[in-house]
Amino acid sequence: MPSNEQRRAAAKRKLERQLVRRAEQEKKRKRLVIAGSVLGVIVVAAAGVGVYFLTRGDDEASTTAESSSQVPTTTFVNTPLELPGPPPPAVKPATVDCAYPAGREPAKPVTAPATTTVATDGPEVKLAIDSTQGPIGLTLSSAQAPCTVNSMVSLAEQGYFDNTSCHRIVASPGFGILQCGDPAATGGGGPGYTFDNEYPTDLYPLGDPALQTPVNYQRGVVAMANAGISPEGDGTNGSQFFLVFGDTELPPNYTIFGTIDEAGLATLDKVAGAGVQGGARDGAPAMPISFNSVKVA
The missing domain is CATH 2.40.100.10 (Cyclophilin-like)
Structure with a gap:
């Protein structure tokens, strides 16, 4: 049967191994965070370049055209009312x-x-x-x-x-x-x-x-x-x-x-x-x- 001293030595070695594993896991986590941040910067930069080329338009465009293009537009679709219109107009004097x-x-x-x-x-x-x-x-x-x-x-x-x-x-x-x-x-x-x-x-x-x-x-x-x-x-x-x-x-x-x-x-x-x-x-x-x-x- 192991003595108390042997048990303490075994517990110490186990604790040291746990501390080493935790240190390695922390280093790995930090590397992943850094890599993710770099990737995010790259994605944002690429998106910005894409938006620039999609929206920059023709350098020769007029100021009026540029200001108009900044207003989003859709096609207006009339919704006909079932409500009747007013009666026909009455005949007036000459x-x-x-x-x-x-x-x-x-x-x-x-x-x-x-x-x-x-x-x-x-x-x-x-x-x-x-x-x-x-x-x-x-x-x-x-x-x-x-x-x-x-x-x-x-x-x-x-x-x-x-x-x-x-x-x-x-x-x-x-x-x-x-x-x-x-x-x-x-x-x-x-x-x-x-x-x-x-x-x-x-x-x-x-x-x-x-x-x-x-x-x-x-x-x-x-x-x-x-x-x-x-x-x-x-x-x-x-x-x-x-x-x-x-x-x-x-x-x-x-x-x-x-x-x-x-x-x-x-x-x-x-x-x-x-x-x-x-x-x-x-x-x-x-x-x-x-x-x-x-x-x-």
């Missing part, structure tokens, strides 16, 4: 009298339309918008909204919309609009006068509950923005309007006065594909869009 009472200080110097007796059976009016993101063509209908069209033509001829920004976009299922027409780009600017709603509001008596029942403002229409209707029926239309690129659910309180051409819808789809600044649902467009000029074609 001429109507329009009123443009003075309002707040204009956002840009302009005068109210000089002509207030307006024909409803004239030819359709074309507006050509040269925007920073592409052309937008509008066809305006005096048969539907003669006073609105009269105001829009007057403002365009005075250069009111030139060099102005579209300040608001909403791009989601059931709502797709780009709001423009405010030279101040705040949502509060106007031409210094107001006028009443027309189609489809004029199809309903004042106070009719149907004025609060949503209808489908279908993709491709252009309508006026406003600040609501007074209890007396006075309208608050000015210069702001919205271009509808996706079927939109709204009460019939916004005057529809024309349509957008296919080139214009393509431009709007591009802007809508970039979404809203900050990823919000409603706000400034992530892809800024301004009107260089708006002219009667």
Whole structure:
């Protein structure tokens, strides 16, 4: 039987072997950590080189192209609403009298339309918008909204919309609009006068509950923005309007006065594909869009 001294010597040798194994394991672990770190640096560097070559583009590209490419875009897909559109417009007299009472200080110097007796059976009016993101063509209908069209033509001829920004976009299922027409780009600017709603509001008596029942403002229409209707029926239309690129659910309180051409819808789809600044649902467009000029074609 081993003596106590022999047992102590054996335990000492066992402990020494364990310490040696632990030291070797620690050295091995450190070598693996160092190797992993070096490999990680290599992978990151390689990824950085790959991103550089994928995104550096053509050195000859313009500044505008470079800034536009930084905004991610997708194809906007309209989600058609099953909700019916407003009823067909009512037949109007051959001429109507329009009123443009003075309002707040204009956002840009302009005068109210000089002509207030307006024909409803004239030819359709074309507006050509040269925007920073592409052309937008509008066809305006005096048969539907003669006073609105009269105001829009007057403002365009005075250069009111030139060099102005579209300040608001909403791009989601059931709502797709780009709001423009405010030279101040705040949502509060106007031409210094107001006028009443027309189609489809004029199809309903004042106070009719149907004025609060949503209808489908279908993709491709252009309508006026406003600040609501007074209890007396006075309208608050000015210069702001919205271009509808996706079927939109709204009460019939916004005057529809024309349509957008296919080139214009393509431009709007591009802007809508970039979404809203900050990823919000409603706000400034992530892809800024301004009107260089708006002219009667």
